[in-house]
Amino acid sequence: MVQSPDIAIARAARLRPIAEVATAIGIAEQALHPFGHHIAKVRIGSEGTPEPRGRLVLVTGMSPTPAGEGKTTTTVGLADALRRLGLRAAACLREPSLGPCFGVKGGAAGGGYAQVVPMEEINLHFTGDFHAVAAAHNLLAALIDNHLYWGNGVGLDPRRITWRRALDMNDRALRQLVIGLGGAANGFPREDGFDITAASEVMAVLCLARDLADLKRRLGRIIVGHRRDGSAVTAADLKADGAMAALLRDAFNPNLVQTLEGTPAFVHGGPFANIAHGCNSAIATRLALAHADVVVTEAGFGADLGAEKFLHIKCRQAGIAPDCAVIVATVRALKMHGGVAKAALGREDVAAIRRGAANLRRHIGNMRLFGVPVVVCVNRFANDTPAEIAAVADAAAAEGAEAHPCTHWSDGSAGAMPLARAVAARLGAAAPSFTPIYPREMPLAEKIRTIATRLYRAAEVAIAPAAASRLAAFEAAGFGHLPVCVAKTPYSFSADPTLLGAPEGHVLPVREVRLAAGAEFVVALAGEIMTMPGLPRVPAAEAITLDDAGEIEGLS
Known part of the structure; x- marks a missing residue:
């Protein structure tokens, strides 16, 4: 080779x-x-x-x-x-x-x-940092299902659980699945899935925390799902934040x-x-x-x-x-x-x-x-x-x-x-005057529009009604000051990867919004975004091996 x-x-x-x-x-x-x-x-x-x-x-x-x-x-x-x-x-x-x-x-x-x-x-x-993030992420997932098994004291609605599991490998077969099969001893059957570890909110929290106390605080604020009345259930509600922080300390x-x-x-x-x-x-x-x-x-x-x-x-x-x-x-x-x-x-x-x-x-x-x-x-x-x-x-x-x-x-x-x-x-030369293009107090929808119209040169933003309602709910819950994180194709200023160059006058379609309360930003999804990639027809793994001396070959 x-x-x-x-x-x-x-x-x-x-x-x-x-x-x-x-x-x-x-x-x-x-x-x-x-x-x-x-x-x-x-x-x-x-x-x-x-x-x-x-x-x-x-x-x-x-x-x-x-x-x-x-x-x-x-x-x-x-x-x-x-x-x-x-x-x-x-x-x-x-x-x-x-x-x-x-x-x-x-x-x-x-x-x-x-x-x-x-x-x-x-x-x-x-x-081992990625493994630690995956362990902390999956500990929280395990505690969610364990909490349901032992009586669900916080009133988490199993139909409204948003926290998935994580794996640091491309595996499309794990995107959507059903867990808890095999009888009452194995918990409650429900839909679930895996994201790649890099997409975990725990990873974003690790990368934005300023010290260990901030790390634990942010982990506790992660929202794992909602009750029937729509109120959020957090990692702190499940008493998961301390153990997660312990896994992430090093x-x-x-x-x-x-x-x-x-x-x-x-x-x-x-x-x-x-x-x-x-x-x-x-x-x-x-x-x-x-x-x-x-x-x-x-x-x-x-x-x-x-x-x-x-x-x-x-x-x-x-x-x-x-x-x-x-x-x-x-x-x-x-x-x-x-x-x-x-x-x-x-x-x-x-x-x-x-x-x-x-x-x-x-x-x-x-x-x-x-x-x-x-x-x-x-x-x-x-x-x-x-x-x-x-x-x-x-x-x-x-x-x-x-x-x-x-x-x-x-x-x-x-x-x-x-x-x-x-x-x-x-x-x-003289120190630059760095200035964000939107203030913290601007409403979330306007932050999205500001990014789309000023940076992407979109004519307008089409926010789906359900997404608009969720943005209003985020603001009512006290999260309106957070920055927005637009998730769209990287290949174009628009949400259409085929529009190369510098397109203008397009419409940015925001189909869904998510609150990353621990990472402290709001995600606006424009177009199809994959949180668990798949392997290509010929994955690089096929060329990676060990030679007779135990040296790695094929890694690039």
Whole structure:
């Protein structure tokens, strides 16, 4: 079997001892809980983290396409390049989920010479955080059915249970099922199902809590279902919050690893970038900002989803704000937004880039609405031509942004130096005035409309009557101040994944809304959103194995 270039590069790296990586940014060795020589958890304790002092750079992207963009490699390459400039830099990333690793996406540790390592451990079980989240999630599920079995003292209506089970693997057969079969000893038969662990509200709670007390409080507020009168039943009502917090105590501590070039990297938490906010943990970002001059972090999907949620949800709850945003674009992706089929991306097509550049310009303009300065990274592929690169730069310049071609995948930090210099110059300028585009007190429906009309350029939002009623109920229950988390296709500014480029005048159909009371946001579902993915026709798992020496092959 031919080994993937990523894993071969990762294995050839000479890693620094993790204590050395920690002390380089002022984290004492005594604060570490090592997992071998190159991975450690940083003990936070009940008091939380020191106050942030560093500057924060958000890496986001244009609307994704099957051609790929490369936000994770850019995050790693930029952090390495900033450190090469002499700054005390660190990266903050999400943890990979096993489902995508064995499915179609592959790992999430970067690639080429812009990786976090040790790659195999990070992409597989790592420090067990995902397993802890699944255990806490499923403990709550077990306590729900146990409570029903022993008399249902809180009056939970079995027909109105909303809490499902969780598994960190793509398994479509578990989306909908019936549990409790086999007689009275096995409980009450009812419909149930599984979500992938990354979609669990417990994961979102872990990634937004500021300290252990906040973690336990948020877990207790998770709504598991409703009584016949419509009132909510919470995890605290079932006395589940304490045990859940105990399962998550160690998982709450951020994970410290390093890049191929020895830059500290905090890889912690992995919420879905659609049904949740798609960012690494707030506690890891705050810890990094307390010790580094510059922290580079990433938000999932394009800027209309990932960056918007980072700004409205994570920044507000974590008490942080970005000083600069990097929007990652590729010639290949811009061609696809310009109408070129994937099979024809290898041919030069400047006209297609100019058509597709409307997507990039929209994202740049949207970041400006928040008062965040923007630099564009053109993640360069080998067959990109100078004329095509120039067309991307022209499109960025039309929105007042610089575009810098980068080759960090093949060249490491050396390939991201122009981008690093541009980002450093932005950080050295006047501090940006980050401003959310909606206030906390705005009604929930208006928050959805504001995002749809200002960022997606929709003409209107069509909120289904049942969803509108639930929004009103959320506000009546005291949740109207929460931010909204729009769950829609990442491939378009609209809810239709086939509308590429920068569509305008469309209608955003909101078919359902959900209250994530523990995570403290309201989810608005526009279109079909999958919380338990399936495996593809040829899953990556078929190529993953052990060789005769016990080494992993096929992981990418």
